[in-house]
Amino acid sequence: MSFLTLSHIEQGYAQQPLFNDFNLSIGEGQLVSLLGPSGCGKSTLLRLVAGLTPLQGGRIHLAGRDISHCAPRERGIGMVFQSYALFPNLSVFDNVAFALVQQKQPKAQIRQAVEAMLEQVELSELANRLPRQLSGGQCQRVALARALVCKPRLLLLDEPLSALDARIRRHLREQIRQLQQAYGLTTLFVTHDQEEALTLSDHIVLMECGRIVQQGNAAEVYSAPVNEFAARFIGHYNVLSASEAQQLSGHAQTQALAIRPEALLLSTQPQTLTGHCAPQPVQVERLQLLGNVLRYQVRCGELSLTCDRLNQHPQQVFAVGQQLWLSVPLAALRPLAA
Amino acid sequence: MRWTEQHSYRLIVWSLVGLLAMPLLATLLYSLSSSWGATLLPDGLTLRWYLALWSEPRFLAAFARSLLVCLAALALTVAVMLPLVLVAHTRWPWLDRLMQQLMLLPFAVPPVVGAVGLLQLYAGGPLPIVGTPWILIACFFTLAVPFLYQALATSIKALPLQDLLDAARLLGASTPVAFCRVVLPSLRNGLLAGCFISFSFLFGEFVFANLLVGTRFETLQVYLNNMRNHSGHYTSALVISYFLAILLLTWLANRLSRSAR
Amino acid sequence: MLSLLSRAPASALRLPRLERSQLACALAVLPFVVLFGLFQLAPLAWVAVNSLLVDGQWSLGHYREALSSPFMRQALGNSLWVSVLSSLIGLVIAAIGSYALYRSGSRLREWVLAFASMTSNFSGVPLAFAFIILLGFNGSLSLLLRKFGLADDFNLYSTQGLLLIYSYFQIPLGVLLLYPAFDALRDDWQAAAALLGASRWGFWRQIGLPLLWPALAGTFLILLANAMGAYATAYALTSGNLNLLTIRIASLVAGDIYLEPQLASALAMLLVGMLALTAAVNQWLLRRRPNALD
Numbered sequence: 057m058s059f060l061t062l063s064h065i066e067q068g069y070a071q072q073p074l075f076n077d078f079n080l081s082i083g084e085g086q087l088v089s090l091l092g093p094s095g096c097g098k099s100t101l102l103r104l105v106a107g108l109t110p111l112q113g114g115r116i117h118l119a120g121r122d123i124s125h126c127a128p129r130e131r132g133i134g135m136v137f138q139s140y141a142l143f144p145n146l147s148v149f150d151n152v153a154f155a156l157v158q159q160k161q162p163k164a165q166i167r168q169a170v171e172a173m174l175e176q177v178e179l180s181e182l183a184n185r186l187p188r189q190l191s192g193g194q195c196q197r198v199a200l201a202r203a204l205v206c207k208p209r210l211l212l213l214d215e216p217l218s219a220l221d222a223r224i225r226r227h228l229r230e231q232i233r234q235l236q237q238a239y240g241l242t243t244l245f246v247t248h249d250q251e252e253a254l255t256l257s258d259h260i261v262l263m264e265c266g267r268i269v270q271q272g273n274a275a276e277v278y279s280a281p282v283n284e285f286a287a288r289f290i291g292h293y294n295v296l297s298a299s300e301a302q303q304l305s306g307h308a309q310t311q312a313l314a315i316r317p318e319a320l321l322l323s324t325q326p327q328t329l330t331g332h333c334a335p336q337p338v339q340v341e342r343l344q345l346l347g348n349v350l351r352y353q354v355r356c357g358e359l360s361l362t363c364d365r366l367n368q369h370p371q372q373v374f375a376v377g378q379q380l381w382l383s384v385p386l387a388a389l390r391p392l393a394a
Numbered sequence: 395m396r397w398t399e400q401h402s403y404r405l406i407v408w409s410l411v412g413l414l415a416m417p418l419l420a421t422l423l424y425s426l427s428s429s430w431g432a433t434l435l436p437d438g439l440t441l442r443w444y445l446a447l448w449s450e451p452r453f454l455a456a457f458a459r460s461l462l463v464c465l466a467a468l469a470l471t472v473a474v475m476l477p478l479v480l481v482a483h484t485r486w487p488w489l490d491r492l493m494q495q496l497m498l499l500p501f502a503v504p505p506v507v508g509a510v511g512l513l514q515l516y517a518g519g520p521l522p523i524v525g526t527p528w529i530l531i532a533c534f535f536t537l538a539v540p541f542l543y544q545a546l547a548t549s550i551k552a553l554p555l556q557d558l559l560d561a562a563r564l565l566g567a568s569t570p571v572a573f574c575r576v577v578l579p580s581l582r583n584g585l586l587a588g589c590f591i592s593f594s595f596l597f598g599e600f601v602f603a604n605l606l607v608g609t610r611f612e613t614l615q616v617y618l619n620n621m622r623n624h625s626g627h628y629t630s631a632l633v634i635s636y637f638l639a640i641l642l643l644t645w646l647a648n649r650l651s652r653s654a655r
Numbered sequence: 656m657l658s659l660l661s662r663a664p665a666s667a668l669r670l671p672r673l674e675r676s677q678l679a680c681a682l683a684v685l686p687f688v689v690l691f692g693l694f695q696l697a698p699l700a701w702v703a704v705n706s707l708l709v710d711g712q713w714s715l716g717h718y719r720e721a722l723s724s725p726f727m728r729q730a731l732g733n734s735l736w737v738s739v740l741s742s743l744i745g746l747v748i749a750a751i752g753s754y755a756l757y758r759s760g761s762r763l764r765e766w767v768l769a770f771a772s773m774t775s776n777f778s779g780v781p782l783a784f785a786f787i788i789l790l791g792f793n794g795s796l797s798l799l800l801r802k803f804g805l806a807d808d809f810n811l812y813s814t815q816g817l818l819l820i821y822s823y824f825q826i827p828l829g830v831l832l833l834y835p836a837f838d839a840l841r842d843d844w845q846a847a848a849a850l851l852g853a854s855r856w857g858f859w860r861q862i863g864l865p866l867l868w869p870a871l872a873g874t875f876l877i878l879l880a881n882a883m884g885a886y887a888t889a890y891a892l893t894s895g896n897l898n899l900l901t902i903r904i905a906s907l908v909a910g911d912i913y914l915e916p917q918l919a920s921a922l923a924m925l926l927v928g929m930l931a932l933t934a935a936v937n938q939w940l941l942r943r944r945p946n947a948l949d
Contacts, residue, residue: 108846128849135850141843145865154861158852202851399758406755407767410748414774414827417785420795424788474690477683485680496691498938501877502930503699504884506901507923510908511698514705514916536695539687600779600887605909619780619891626788633781644773 059084059119059242060105060210066113067100067266074100074266078114082259087236087243089253092263093289098246101263102212105244106135119209129158134203135212138219140195142187148174148198149183155206173205176235193224197231204235211236211243217252229256250290254278262286279316283393287314292351294320294361295392304359304384305333311391317364319388322352322374326381335381340374356382418637425630443631453632456617463527463613464596467534468589471542474535476585479546480573483555490547497540505601508533512606525610533602538592545588549581583650590647594640699927706920717921727903727922734900734926737818738882744818745825746875749833756830757837768834775827779887786811786820787892812893820888825878832877836870869940876933876940883930900926 058081068074074097082088090098103109105116107128116124123131142151150157152173156166174180177197187195196216203211213232217225233256236243247253253260254274261271270282278290287293293314301309321327326335341360342353350373352363363382367373374380428438447453482489512533516524523529555577562572600615608616614636621629709716721727756764777785789796790811800806810816840863848858886901895902900922907919 103846106846106850108849128846129852129854131850133850135847137843137847139841139843141841141847143844143847143862145862154848154853155851158857202847206851403755403758404763406751407759407763410752410755410826410830411767411770414770414823416796417782417789417823418774418777420789421785424795470690474686478687481680481683485676486684489684498934499695499699501880502934503695503927504886504901504930506884506886506904507702507927508695508698510904510916510919510923511701512694513908515698515701532690532694535690539691594776598776598779598781600891601905604887604890605905615780615887618784622784622891622894629784630788633784636781637777640776641773644776645769648769648772 058082059086060244061117062101062105062114063117064114065101065104065111065116067097067104067109067111075114076266078266078268080261080268082242082244084242085240086258087233087245087256088259088261089245089247089257090261090263091247091250091253091289092269093248095265096263097266098248098263099214102135102214102244102246105210106133106212107131132209133212134206134208134210136196136199136203136214136216138215140187140199140216142195142198142202144187147184147186148179148190151187151198152201152205154202159206169205173201177201177231192220193228196220196228200232200235204239204241207239209242211241213243213245215246215248218247218249225252232256254290262289264289281314281390281392284312284314287390287392292317292362292364293390296359300359301389303357304336305386305389307333307386314390314392315361315384315388317351317362318349319385320361320363321383321385322354322363322365322380323383324380327383329383329385331387332383332385335383338380338382340376340378340380343374343376354380354382418634421630421633425627425634427627429627443625443627444635446628447631447635452612453617456612456614459527459611460597460614463530463534463611464593466527467531467538467596468593470531471535471538471592472585472589475539475542475546476578479543479550480577483547483550484559493543493547497543500536500540505533505537505599506605508536509602509605512602524606525608527607527611529606530602530611530613533606534596534599537596537599537602541592541595542585542588545584545591546581549584550577553577553580587647587650590643590650594643594647597636597640597643702920702923702927705917706924708917717918718925720918721921721925726898730898730900730903730922731925733814733898734883737814737821737899738879741818741821741825741882742875742878744822745829745878746833746871748822748826749829749874750871752826752830753833753837756834757840768831771827771830773827775824775831777827778824778885780891782820782824783888783891786816786823790816790819812896814897817889817892817897817899820892821882821885824888825882828881829874829878832874833870836867840866873937873940876937880930880933883926 060080060082062078062080065075065078066073067078078101080101090101092098100109104111105118107123107126111124114124115122118131118133143154146154149170153166153170156169161169171180171183174183177200179194179197179201182190182194187198190198199216216232217228220228229252235241245253245256254277257274259271259273260277262269262277264285270277270286272280277286281287281290281293284295287295293316296304296313296315298309298311298313301311301313321329321332322338323335326337328335336356338354338356338361340352341355344351344353345367348367350365350367352365352374354361354363361382425443426439426441428440428442478489478493482493512529513524516522516529523532558576558580559569559572562576563569567575598615599613600619603613603616604619607613609620612620618629618632618636621632706717707713707715756767786794788794790809791797792811794811797806797809797811800809811819844862845858848862849855853861884901886899886905889895889897889899889902890905895906904919904922904926907915907922
């Protein structure tokens with residue numbers, strides 16, 4: 057049962073349409089990521105759902121109601137902006153209370169609701185601070201609390217973590233997920249970070265130039281990219297043209313292929329394994345240490361491939377220039393749509 | 395719906411521009427018309443008034459005097475303020491705070507007030523310079539100080555001064571050499587922008603020029619005022635010539651301060 | 656500096672390195688101190704002292720004389736009236752203009768801001784002349800208006816006319832001072848307020864105006880000070896026949912008939928007092944301005 061439905065969305069300028077008959081539906085209680093490079097229309101989509109950009113064509117339904125042309129404040133939607141958009145003249149408490157004040161709720165009730173909300177995001181001690189006295193992570197939590205306090209039917213997050221450093225980002229990511237699940241909130245999450253999308257979402261919508269390239273859960277999207285764009289955006293896939301693929305696998309290929317770097321096997325001896333192509337001689341060109349993973353760039357004739365290995369034993373690191381053998385599991389070859 | 399809103403904003407902006415441009419355009423038209431009596435539009439167009447203006451020795455002399463006094467005052471201000479700004483931003487931070495307070499003084503003491511004291515102090519006594527260009531140069535200095543201090547302080551604050559000096563010293567330059575080769579060139583655009591702004595301000599100065607010196611050293615503004623009973627076409631040509639000079643200067647200042655940013 | 660020199664034993668050349676650099680700093684600052692002292696501080700001090708001297712005795716006589724003369728009181732009143740009103744008019748128009756500018760495209764915006772900074776230099780004598788050409792007795796706009804039976808009794812050479820000219824030169828200055836504050840208002844704030852249930856008016860009442868008001872008040876004060884201290888425009892418009900505070904001060908020290916520099920000083924100090932007050936309030940506002948709008 058679809059909770060949020062966008063149907064036949066048309067948007068953009070005559071010469072330069074961004075969305076052309078765009079359709080998307082989202083189930084209740086799901087956290088859905090809109091993933092794509094900047095300019096792919098994901099933020100515009102969010103603003104259309106929020107009503108911040110007037111809709112040019114198509115319909116938007118939320119919980120069975122047509123909200124296509126409602127004012128933003130009539131939609132019951134909470135949103136966290138990339139810049140947080142905290143009101144600089146209001147304290148943390150007043151920022152969070154803003155929506156309840158607009159609804160003219162009784163003072164005591166507002167106080168109770170805001171205090172409870174602040175406690176949930178661990179900001180109770182900072183209630184009287186002004187936004188400029190907060191760190192980035194604290195601002196982010198205030199923005200989240202402000203969006204959640206009036207119990208929206210839908211939560212929109214516009215790259216909410218992009219301005220934060222890596223450690224805080226991971227912590228907040230978990231906090232967002234917990235809150236979302238605790239409230240059973242349907243959430244649309246815009247990001248250009250594939251790792252963020254993979255770890256956080258129930259459902260990923262991969263977009264390019266106003267079109268949906270692929271959607272599905274994290275495992276599907278990661279393991280089965282549909283085309284070259286998806287393969288390159290989601291993982292560090294090796295993308296091979298049909299002729300390159302033929303050279304590597306030794307089998308006739310008619311389509312371009314993608315291979316995940318961690319599926320490739322490197323060894324010092326040629327091993328003939330069932331379900332694998334014949335071993336190919338390769339030479340290590342470059343080595344990157346990514347912590348738990350070692351990323352090799354190897355040359356196989358004309359081809360340059362990326363191979364990931366777990367960094368298990370420091371002694372088993374191959375050196376740059378070393379001659380190795382490469383085996384490719386046939387099952388790992390993903391044919392790509394043109 | 396959004397389109398009409400955007401249009402109405404543009405309409406407001408353009409009416410504002412029109413409002414601000416109206417006296418200028420009327421003056422321009424007047425300066426170009428052969429005669430303009432009791433009719434809505436002038437009778438004919440001519441460059442006669444500009445030719446008359448630019449061949450009038452008294453005007454040219456006043457123009458040259460204004461130029462001279464303004465340039466001298468600017469040179470003096472730059473020479474005095476550069477070392478001060480450098481000291482205030484390297485050695486004596488308290489001086490910067492003091493200057494920020496002092497720069498408010500011209501804001502609270504308009505030239506008319508200053509002129510009262512200046513007339514009494516320098517009409518006689520050990521320094522009798524009222525009626526000479528010297529007092530104008532000195533007064534223009536006090537007028538230009540806030541502009542130049544702000545311009546210089548802003549551009550020096552934008553520099554990583556300590557890092558620059560350290561880097562220059564590590565590369566073998568002494569502190570004075572580092573100042574001349576690294577800091578001063580980086581201040582150039584801010585300095586020039588400040589100069590153009592103060593120049594167009596000083597060029598339009600009337601109060602000191604009229605009260606302290608008057609016709610004894612007639613500057614452009616004083617000349618303009620003394621021409622009040624002359625033909626309106628002639629004074630219009632004068633106003634437009636003056637404004638074109640200002641236009642050029644502010645345009646230069648804008649360009650420079652943009653590239654300084 | 657004195658103590659520094661007295662601690663130096665024999666010759667300046669043998670001063671310790673630190674003191675030598677202190678001396679260099681002092682020398683670098685000295686020309687400014689002399690010039691600023693002689694031509695900014697000394698005249699002000701002369702005015703302050705002499706406003707309080709009557710025949711060599713400390714007295715408030717000049718102030719009493721200034722404030723008891725109906726003529727002077729009228730000058731003070733005219734100055735205040737024209738300044739406050741023209742500042743308000745200028746502020747309102749500049750605020751509307753700045754908001755429209757903030758909402759229009761960046762190309763137009765840059766151009767208009769450059770135009771405003773240009774016209775803000777258009778003041779004093781040339782401005783008065785331009786207005787005479789446009790709105791004087793035989794001005795082209797006067798003729799047009801009279802033809803349609805409008806503004807028949809408008810007189811440019813009165814406080815009415817002065818109010819018009821003052822308002823005119825306040826507008827570009829107001830736009831230049833106000834626009835940065837509008838520019839600092841982020842679109843996201845309006846979007847966030849709309850999503851949280853605020854109407855457009857609600858946004859301005861709760862967020863927009865509280866953020867803008869220090870800038871609005873500060874701009875008003877600067878415009879006010881600008882108008883109160885203005886002299887050239889009014890002088891050029893009527894050769895000094897309008898009764899304004901600055902015109903009275905100038906005519907008491909440079910008039911043709913009788914000179915009373917000490918009475919002029921008292922008037923000048925009244926003006927300085929009012930301007931200093933606006934400057935102080937403005938500084939206080941600047942300190943209170945939220946950082947987000949710096």
